[in-house]
Amino acid sequence: MQICRSTQEMRDCTRDWRLGGQPIALVPTMGALHSGHLTLVARARQWVDAQGGGRVVTSIFVNPTQFGPSEDLDKYPRNEAGDLALLRRAGCDAAFLPTVPDIYRPGAQTHVEVDQLGRMLMGRLRPGHFRGVATVVTKLFNIVQPDAAAFGEKDYQQLTLIRQMVADLDIPVEILPVPTVREADGLALSSRNQRLTPEDRAAAPVLARALDEAQAQVAAGASLASVRSRLRRTIAAEPRARIGSIDIRDALDLSRVSTIARPVVILLAVRFGDVLLIDQRVAQP
Ligand code: PAF
Numbered sequence: 001m002q003i004c005r006s007t008q009e010m011r012d013c014t015r016d017w018r019l020g021g022q023p024i025a026l027v028p029t030m031g032a033l034h035s036g037h038l039t040l041v042a043r044a045r046q047w048v049d050a051q052g053g054g055r056v057v058t059s060i061f062v063n064p065t066q067f068g069p070s071e072d073l074d075k076y077p078r079n080e081a082g083d084l085a086l087l088r089r090a091g092c093d094a095a096f097l098p099t100v101p102d103i104y105r106p107g108a109q110t111h112v113e114v115d116q117l118g119r120m121l122m123g124r125l126r127p128g129h130f131r132g133v134a135t136v137v138t139k140l141f142n143i144v145q146p147d148a149a150a151f152g153e154k155d156y157q158q159l160t161l162i163r164q165m166v167a168d169l170d171i172p173v174e175i176l177p178v179p180t181v182r183e184a185d186g187l188a189l190s191s192r193n194q195r196l197t198p199e200d201r202a203a204a205p206v207l208a209r210a211l212d213e214a215q216a217q218v219a220a221g222a223s224l225a226s227v228r229s230r231l232r233r234t235i236a237a238e239p240r241a242r243i244g245s246i247d248i249r250d251a252l253d254l255s256r257v258s259t260i261a262r263p264v265v266i267l268l269a270v271r272f273g274d275v276l277l278i279d280q281r282v283a284q285p
Pocket of ligand 1: 028029030061063066133136137155158
């Protein structure tokens with residue numbers, strides 16, 4: 001596996017592959033890799049194989065512009081040696097580990113902002129977060145120039161926003177959505193889980209339980225109000241959980257719904273101690 005630590009090294013590496021006619025799939029990450037990320041790498045590999053063979057690049061970059069001033073960027077878990085070992089074993093062809101000054105050069109003035117999708121839901125709780133995500137993903141796309149890129153469905157708003165951005169800006173990258181990977185007790189894998197206390201870790205599967213119930217209710221034709229109130233009751237019954245938000249939105253564009261007539265996505269943001277966990281489920285009426 002090639003390790004590229006600068007934009008120039010990454011460009012040199014992918015230029016050769018492109019000239020050789022090999023398609024490239026990118027897996028953008030912030031490191032602290034776990035098996036959820038490895039399913040993104042596996043999906044990227046499956047995609048290049050389906051094109052007749054190609055290369056998989058994983059980027060590891062803890063992007064400062066998607067953290068708010070009160071969110072502790074320094075506390076974000078980092079484990080470069082462990083990440084590289086996992087990527088080697090997963091058969092990744094290159095890892096891209098740029099430095100912050102390489103990605104954000106002094107004097108830069110340009111950002112990418114996806115208007116409505118970037119300001120709603122998690123964008124309201126974390127102002128500026130999605131501008132940071134959209135900007136860094138655009139930069140990664142421009143540096144690596146992949147043909148496809150894999151993103152987890154767990155970050156459903158991020159996935160929806162990136163699809164919108166790629167369509168709006170005519171970015172020639174196919175977006176590959178990858179289903180959420182879960183622990184045996186239902187907790188969605190996330191680098192943040194490492195920061196949960198043992199008691200909060202034991203309490204956190206309430207999110208998956210609440211989503212299971214809600215999905216069954218939607219399938220049985222329950223009303224929006226009753227799905228919402230049961231979600232709230234189930235989560236509130238767990239004393240360690242502090243509800244940040246519970247939203248039920250149109251699964252395609254995250255617009256508000258007043259009835260459940262089409263597939264909806266249920267989006268949860270819940271704090272356990274100082275760790276904000278998110279989870280989601282698409283439910284079909
Ligand atoms: O999902 C993430 O890990 C990040 O938001 C991403 C897409 C790598 C951008 O920094």
